[in-house]
Amino acid sequence: MEPPSPVSSAADPRAFVQEGPGGKLTIDLLVRGARCAGCLRKIENGVTDLPGVSAARLNLSTGRLCVSWTQDRIDPRTIVQRVIDLGYSAQPFDQGEGHSQMDHEGRQLLICMAVAAFAVMNIMMFSVPIWSAxxxxxxxxxxxxxxxxxxxxxALPAAAYAGLxxxxxxxxxxxxxxANMDVPISLGVLLASCLSVYETARGGExxxxxxxxxxxxxxxxxxYLDHALRQKARQAARDLLALQAVTAARLNQDGSTTSVAVGEVCPGDRLIILPGDRIPVDGVIHDGLSEGDLSLLTGETAPxxxxxxxxxxxxxxxxSGRLILEATARSDDSFLAEIARLVDMGEQSKSIYVRWADQAARYYVPVVHSAAFLTCVVWLLLGAEPRVAILNACAVLIITCPCALGLAVPAVQVVASGRLFKQGILLKSGDALxxxxxxxxxVFDKTGVLTxxxxxxxxxxQLPAGALEQAALLARGSRHPLARSIARAAGPGGVASDIVExxxxxxxxxxxxxxxxLGRADWIGLEAATSQETELYFKFGDKPAIRFAFDDTLRADCKATVDQLKAMGIRQIVLSGxxxxxxRSAAQAAGLEEYYSELSPFEKASHLDRLKAEGMKVLMVGDGLNDTPALAKAFVSMAPGSAADASQSAADLVFQGDRLGCVQEALVMAQRSKARVMENFWFAAFYNLIAAPIAMLGLITPFIAAIAMSSSSIFVTLNALRLASMPRKRN
Structure with a gap:
């Protein structure tokens, strides 16, 4: 075993190691400070290089690093120390600690931003007269x-705090x-501050x-924008697990029940499930008869x-009924937990998506450092005073600051998200556009999306006179979805006094x-129904049974939206449970030719993998818990505001109201946003190509460099604001 290194962590990681089959050991660590794809690759590669480590996977959204290794090959303290040696902090993963840390970071950035804004506004009261004079x-x-x-x-106290x-x-x-991008930024701030103090002390202009x-x-x-958008991604798995019951009623051998935390339920335990309860863990029904609503899990609308x-x-x-459930898995191995892991993997694939700004910025540090150093050396060789050489180098650092590059994407995101919000669409993911x-x-789900x-x-x-009102007297006493539909159709009214469900x-x-x-066909004495429609039967005395047929109504603009997307050349598929x-009925009514039915959540996710293998860039639109893995795996995802909380969290966009046309409007806005982003990138590149040589030649002071830098940021923002003035496009 490799000797352990000293670890600066309050908790001994050895206590958090979990043993799996075949002697495989795993540990989850909370890593702080990882912000980009470069950090992710550095940490994963650094940890997997340790002898005995078989896998290391970091999720940037949650900060969770999962490490697997062979038993007795390495001490877990060595793994933690390796992460620390790479320049990041690490400790055993705690969900509450991770949430607290993210909240603290966001608050700290907001405070720093407020301090910097306060300093800018107040300093300008003295800078503007100096500029005029x-x-x-x-x-x-x-x-x-x-x-x-x-x-x-x-400025100095504000910079000391806001620059932390x-x-x-x-x-x-x-x-x-x-080195990282914050090194030249910090260097530019410190040099500009020191030179400003020096110039002020000597009475400089x-x-x-x-x-x-x-x-x-x-x-x-x-x-801050980057932090806020990354934080949204971590909510999905939390909302998924929130659907799991917190406690369970465990049946003891003497017939009594004990309320236990769901995490304490073991395979073989028997649990009491009352009407209205959610199933806490996967299991087999040992006793009882009831009906279950599986719509969030499978998409099946009928109980x-x-x-x-x-x-x-x-x-x-x-x-409806009381059940005794025999648990077959722990809560960590349940169906919900498995879906949460799929969501986590989907977020992982999105978090390592290399943004255009990051691709351009990766060359920023070495190029700018080299340019500033070369400027200082050349001016010294030309006989300039050290103060002049440092001023010119500082001007290079300031004028080439990546503000315009850093705002190229966020500025467009802010304007586009505001425009989409006015159209009832909430943008949640940083790079969704x-x-x-x-x-x-x-890819559309059927229930709750097309319908x-x-x-x-x-x-x-077609119902006989009075039949609906009579059936409603029974329907109002049931929680069954179809019974509620009858009650809604009949309107307010009374309830039968002796209802038995x-x-x-x-x-x-x-x-x-x-x-x-009021119920199933075979229960009231008819042959089992064979119709594809969902139905209930009402039997009153000796009168003939009355059939109530149900369907899920298409959204009013469903057909129009499908036609608009076809006109844009976009392939459309229905995946439903x-x-x-x-x-088939819903797809044909909407004008869709490609559809698949009776799919499990994992089959939906697998179908998206096949589309990805075909080279398709898939937008998944779903609303149920069964859609959550597919939403997380899709290239980009969207959910209606009526969707399950977990589905909304896993989605990149959420649309409100009953209009499916929001899908087409979001696609149009995304294409326009891409054009604005590309314009901003080209401007930022052109600006640095022109500004850097001017600063290196000593033709501008750091003051002029700061104005030019700020002007480039303002230009990028104004270009983004053009999105807000564009007319809404209808295909």
Whole structure:
């Protein structure tokens, strides 16, 4: 075994190691400080290089590093130390600690941004008079020097605090013998501050305190936007597991029950599941009869009969009867936990998506450092004073600051997200617009996406007089989705007084002295129904049974949206867990030729993998828990506002209201946003290509460099604002 290294962690990681089959050991670590794909590759490669480590996978959204190794080959403290040696902090993963750390980081960035904004506004009160006096020469030396010292009193403390996110990151990298983008930023801020103090002390004409504060303010905007958008990604798995019951009623051998945390449930335990309860873990029904709502798990709209011997997944809802469930898996191995892991993997694939800004910025550090150093050396060789050489080098660092590059994408995201919000579309993922612009295939779920998601009474006009009102007297006493549909169709009214709900069959009562039943065909004495439509039957006394047929209504603009997407040349597919007949009917009504039915959540995710292998860029639109793995795996994903919380969290965009046309509108906005982003990138490249040589030639001061840098950021922002003035496009 490799000797362990000293680890600066409060908790001994050996206590958090989990043993799997075949002697395989795993540990989950919370890694802080990893921000980009480069950090991800550095950590994963550094850990897997350790002898005995078989796999290491880091999720940037959650900061969770999962490491696997062969038993007795390595001490887990060595793994933690390796992460620390790479310039990051690491400790055993704790979900609550991870959430707290992310919240703290966001608050800290907001405070730093507010401090920088305060400094900019106040320093400008003294900088603007100096700029005006510089043009007409009306300010005395003493007044100008006093204004510079006042600016220093504001800027230096503000920069010391607001620059902490960059200073800490730069120091962590330098202390490990590495460099990152925060190193030249920190260097530029420190040089500009020191030179400004020096110039003020010697009565110089120029100081650059306003440039220091403005530089930090613009950079902190981009940093906070990136943090806020990354934080959204970690919510999906949390919402998934929130659907799992927190406690379970465990049945003891003497017949009594004990309330236990769901994490304490073991295979073989028997649990009491009452009507209205969610199934806490995967298991087999040992006793009882009921109906279950599996719509969130499978997409099947019709309730399913649950009886002895049936296997039921965690997260399903027990509707009517009391059940005794024999657990077959722990909560960590349940169906919900497996879906959460798929979501985590989907977020991982999105988090390592290399953004265009990161691709351009990876060359920034070496190029800018080299340019600034070369500027200083050349001016010294030409006989310039050290102050002049350092001023010119500082001007290079400031004028080439990647503010415009850093704002190229966030500025467009902010404007586009505001425009989409006005159209009822919430943008949740940082690079969703970039990916959405590349979409060439849209995959729809049926229930709740193409349709409204609520059973609708089809044969309302064909029912005998009074039949609906009589059936509603029974329907109002049931929680069954189809019974609720009858109650909605009938409107407010009374409820039969002696209703009895028979699990898996229906409800019965006495009306006007005669027996009445509302439920399945075979329960009221008819042959089992073979229709593809969802249906209930009402039997009152000796009268013939009355059939109630239901369907899920298409969204009003479903057909129009499908036609618009066809006009854009986008392939469209329906993937549903519902029955074949219902899926076929909805797809054909919407004008869709390609559809698949009765799919499990994992089959949906596998179908998306096949589309990806074909080279398709897929937009997945889904609303149920069964869609969550596919939403996470898709190239980009979208969910309606009525969707399950976990589905909304896994999606990159959420649209409100009943309009499916939001899908087409989001695609159009994404294409326009891509054009604005590319324009910003070209401008940032052209700006640096022109500005850097000018600064190296000593033709501008750091003050002018700061104005040019700020102007480039303003140009990028104004270009992004063009999105807000564009007319809405309808294909």
């Amino acid at each position: 510089h043009a007409n020469g009306e300010m005395e030396l003493g007044t100008r020097t006093m204004f510079h010292w006042i600016s220093a009193g504001i 996110p960059f200073f800490k990151s730069a120091w962590a990298a330098l202390s490990k013998g590495r 120029h100081a650059y305190f306003d440039a220091v504060a403005m530089l930090l303010f613009f950079l902190l905007i981009g940093r 399913v009969v649950l009886g002895v011997g049936h296997f039921i997944r965690a997260g399903a809802l027990n509707l 970039e990916r959405l612009a590349q979409v060439d295939c849209v 409204t998601g609520q059973p609708h009474l089809l044969n309302y006009d 028979v699990p898996g069959c229906g409800v019965e009562a006495t009306l006007e002295g005669q027996a009445a039943r 519902d029955r074949a007949g219902a899926v």
